[in-house]
Amino acid sequence: MNDFAAVYEQGHVRELSREELLTYAGIGFTWLHIESADPNLHSLGDVALPEIVAGALTAAETRPRCDAVDHGAILNLRGTALEKTEDTDWLVSIRLWVQRGRVISFSRMTLGAFPKVRAAFLRGELADPGDLVSLLAREISLELDPHVAALSDELDDCESALETENIYGLRRTVAQVRSAAISFRRFVAPDRDALDALTSLNFPWLAAEDVLHIREATDRFARMAEELEAVRERAALIHEQLTDLRTELVDQRSLYIAIVAFIFLPLTFITGLLGMNVEGIPFAHHPWAFWGVVAFCALVGLVVLGWFGMRHWLKR
Known part of the structure; x- marks a missing residue:
């Protein structure tokens, strides 16, 4: 189990142990991130959380979502993995419990955007939960954007090959692109909906500037969802052309x-x-x-x- 625990207090950041953070009684902003690939992990043990929150953070299968619980929010997002393996999906989840002055996050694999968010926190650039959530949403969308663009470029190459009637091997390439587009869109559109729901909850820890950054990420997710839908339709058309040829x-x-x-x-x-x-x-x-x-x-x-x-x- 890989943990990251730190506190932002009066412009300074200190890394703490998990035990120190759980017993922290100051007024600073704390972030506890837990990463574990153990499929038998069903609870956070020493972390005092409502049962519904603990279940949402450690669920084996998740989809992007945002739900208000008391004065906090359960936020699940999907983003690209830092290191993709053959037995994992393209996108991995990060689950967050966000309250005023505290964020607890959990993931089963390292998110590609996590190192940048962690570094920004250690530099003292994230002073509250709104800053962390908005930066995380932006980095996830920025990490995913090149992968979506690459799918579109790959289809452009397939269409160019069709013009030269060089169709050998294209069926497998088109099928792979279409499969990847479907896999991406399965979570990109819910990412957009989850962030859109978050901005409508009007939490006091979510500043106006944070809302603008989150909406920027939401727009990027919406654009990617539209592009993935276009890629899927183009792939279907190319497949029909290949069949005709x-x-x-x-x-x-x-x-x-x-x-x-x-x-x-x-x-x-x-x-x-x-x-x-x-x-x-x-x-x-x-x-x-x-x-x-x-x-x-x-x-x-x-x-x-x-x-x-x-x-x-x-x-x-």
């Missing part, structure tokens, strides 16, 4: 095979007829007969090919 290629190749088979059908009949081991085959004992048959077969093939050309069956 593959069908067209199969039809075209099937046509070529049919043309070749049709050309060789009369030639096979001629050679089969002349190759019978019976008496009476014309010109069987003439030295020029073989080349005569070859020339006749070539002529028949050219006639059939010309007929296909006249019917415009050879055009793409």
Whole structure:
């Protein structure tokens, strides 16, 4: 279990142990962050919290949300992980219990935005819970924005490849982009809704400047949600185009095979007829007969090919 505990008091920041922070009786702003990947952790033990709050902080599965409890707020957000592993989602959750003068946060993996927020707290830039929440929301949205833009850029590359008809391998790429967009949007839109709900609660510890910063992050989340929806729709359209192109290629190749088979059908009949081991085959004992048959077969093939050309069956 990785803990971070510190207090901002009269312009100075001090890191404390978990025990020291839990027994702190001053008037400063305290922040306790707990990080544990233990799936059996269902309570915060020595941290005195209402049962509903403790359950919300340590729930195994969470979605972004914001709920008022007494004079505090339960805030769950999702952001990119600091280090993504193969067995985890793109986005990890951070759960916060925010009150006047105190923030308790919990996560099962390190959030990508957490080191920046922690550093800002240690520099004394976060003087109250509103500052911390607004900075966290902004950093989460800024961390996520390049990933969403990268999905759109990747689809641009796929569309360029379609123009050159270089479709091999694109189906898997488009499917991966679409899956990532769906995964992102699953939590980006609720992040927006949770922050929007927070600004409407009018807590006294949420200053007007903090509300502006949170709304800025909310707008960024809203824009990302719209872009992810566009990426998903574009991916579906590209997938349809790929399916049409593959069908067209199969039809075209099937046509070529049919043309070749049709050309060789009369030639096979001629050679089969002349190759019978019976008496009476014309010109069987003439030295020029073989080349005569070859020339006749070539002529028949050219006639059939010309007929296909006249019917415009050879055009793409």
